[in-house]
Amino acid sequence: MRVLILGMDGYLGWPLALRLLARGHDVAGIDNLYTRKAVDEVGSTSGLPILSPEDRVHAVRDIMGKELEFIVGDVTKYSVLSKAITKFKPDTIVHFAEQRSAPYSMINVKHANFTLRNNLTGTINLVYAVRKYEQRNPGKKIHMVKMGTMGEYGTPNFDIPESPYVNAQIGGKNDKIVVPKFAGSWYHWSKVHDTNNLLYANKIWGTTITDIMQGPVYGTRTKEITNDKLFSRFDFDGVWGTVLNRYCVEAVLGMPLTVYGKGGQTRAFLSLEDSMESLRLLIENRPEEKGYRVVNQFTEVYSVKDLATMTKEVAAQQGMNVEITEVENPRVEENDHYYNPEHKILPSLGLTKPTRNIREEMGIILKDLAKHKERLEEYKEAILPKVRWRK
Numbered sequence: 001m002r003v004l005i006l007g008m009d010g011y012l013g014w015p016l017a018l019r020l021l022a023r024g025h026d027v028a029g030i031d032n033l034y035t036r037k038a039v040d041e042v043g044s045t046s047g048l049p050i051l052s053p054e055d056r057v058h059a060v061r062d063i064m065g066k067e068l069e070f071i072v073g074d075v076t077k078y079s080v081l082s083k084a085i086t087k088f089k090p091d092t093i094v095h096f097a098e099q100r101s102a103p104y105s106m107i108n109v110k111h112a113n114f115t116l117r118n119n120l121t122g123t124i125n126l127v128y129a130v131r132k133y134e135q136r137n138p139g140k141k142i143h144m145v146k147m148g149t150m151g152e153y154g155t156p157n158f159d160i161p162e163s164p165y166v167n168a169q170i171g172g173k174n175d176k177i178v179v180p181k182f183a184g185s186w187y188h189w190s191k192v193h194d195t196n197n198l199l200y201a202n203k204i205w206g207t208t209i210t211d212i213m214q215g216p217v218y219g220t221r222t223k224e225i226t227n228d229k230l231f232s233r234f235d236f237d238g239v240w241g242t243v244l245n246r247y248c249v250e251a252v253l254g255m256p257l258t259v260y261g262k263g264g265q266t267r268a269f270l271s272l273e274d275s276m277e278s279l280r281l282l283i284e285n286r287p288e289e290k291g292y293r294v295v296n297q298f299t300e301v302y303s304v305k306d307l308a309t310m311t312k313e314v315a316a317q318q319g320m321n322v323e324i325t326e327v328e329n330p331r332v333e334e335n336d337h338y339y340n341p342e343h344k345i346l347p348s349l350g351l352t353k354p355t356r357n358i359r360e361e362m363g364i365i366l367k368d369l370a371k372h373k374e375r376l377e378e379y380k381e382a383i384l385p386k387v388r389w390r391k
Ligand SMILES: NC(=O)c1ccc[n+]([C@@H]2O[C@H](COP(=O)([O-])OP(=O)(O)OC[C@H]3O[C@@H](n4cnc5c(N)ncnc54)[C@H](O)[C@@H]3O)[C@@H](O)[C@H]2O)c1
Pocket: 006, 007, 008, 009, 010, 011, 012, 013, 030, 031, 032, 033, 034, 035, 036, 073, 074, 075, 076, 095, 096, 097, 098, 099, 100, 118, 122, 147, 148, 149, 150, 214, 215, 216, 217, 218, 233, 242
């Protein structure tokens, strides 16, 4: 299969390229290296060193014996995307190329607008470019795999369905409506708007889409990332870091693990390895032609306090004794809430349980980070949250 990855330089895009190459697929990717620059803008860096795009391509050739095409380009420029599609002729396009930090989107009006413009424009460009390509190549149907987030739903008091639509009765009348969502940042809202736009493209043009609602991902290693030259980026600061990755850096630096608020916020998580395995399964098992498949992508559900407790225990086994501290929650979110997302599609494809034990995975992350303690030390000022939702 030929797979084009938008956002291939990112935390998920890079290991996905490696996973698909290892499976024997042909892979090309586009990235404008925006995350590298934006992390720098907030005074941080990737906790693990990553190679330049050119060196990444060389490392893949040397270590895996595979060829990979890396296009440095911006998907908000329509011509970049349409040219890449015409040239590479993908069967599947995976779309990760978005601004993906909630705090970054909440810094001020400039960052809110950038997030909405970047994310919505890239997705609209993609649906038009795919439409045009399919019109010019009768019989060819591209499968679009779009990465959204579990954060699109918020924390509703109902079971979160794994489906684009639900039946509802409003004013005594029955109808099928789009699943109600209430996101918790401009970033998360950009993903909800993306979903609406994709549903519309599917309705009017029959674009074949898998819309993934993924929980926060943690980890440094996958089956392919066994050589440090193949590391993916690893963000840990108050703007770009996902929660468990941040705790692990705090543990390595001997800092208290910072739980936002009381820590009762419950979310659906998965390891980097399981994120890759899920994506592989969804790419290799496409939905029916003109179908629209929503997938809730996660393997485990924890509160952020539970994760801090586990990190503390695993860190202690490696001689890192750290405390847990509650810091004022910069976000606007419920501390105690109902949370029950439906999860049947990935199990039906074979991913029935986490393939890696979370505590073992934490141990691996801590060991990888400990080798780069000096680098992390340099950026420790960037760890505490500075962006507040209500300021
Ligand atoms: N990491 C997680 O825990 C997580 C969880 C749920 C959803 N997601 C979503 O998955 C996707 C990938 O996340 P990630 O963690 O790899 O983020 P990332 O920031 O590491 O990767 C995104 C990549 O897209 C690129 N990009 C952004 N805008 C672009 C543009 N206009 N043109 C070309 N490239 C562009 C960035 O440079 C970056 O390399 C994102 O859409 C994110 O919202 C991530």
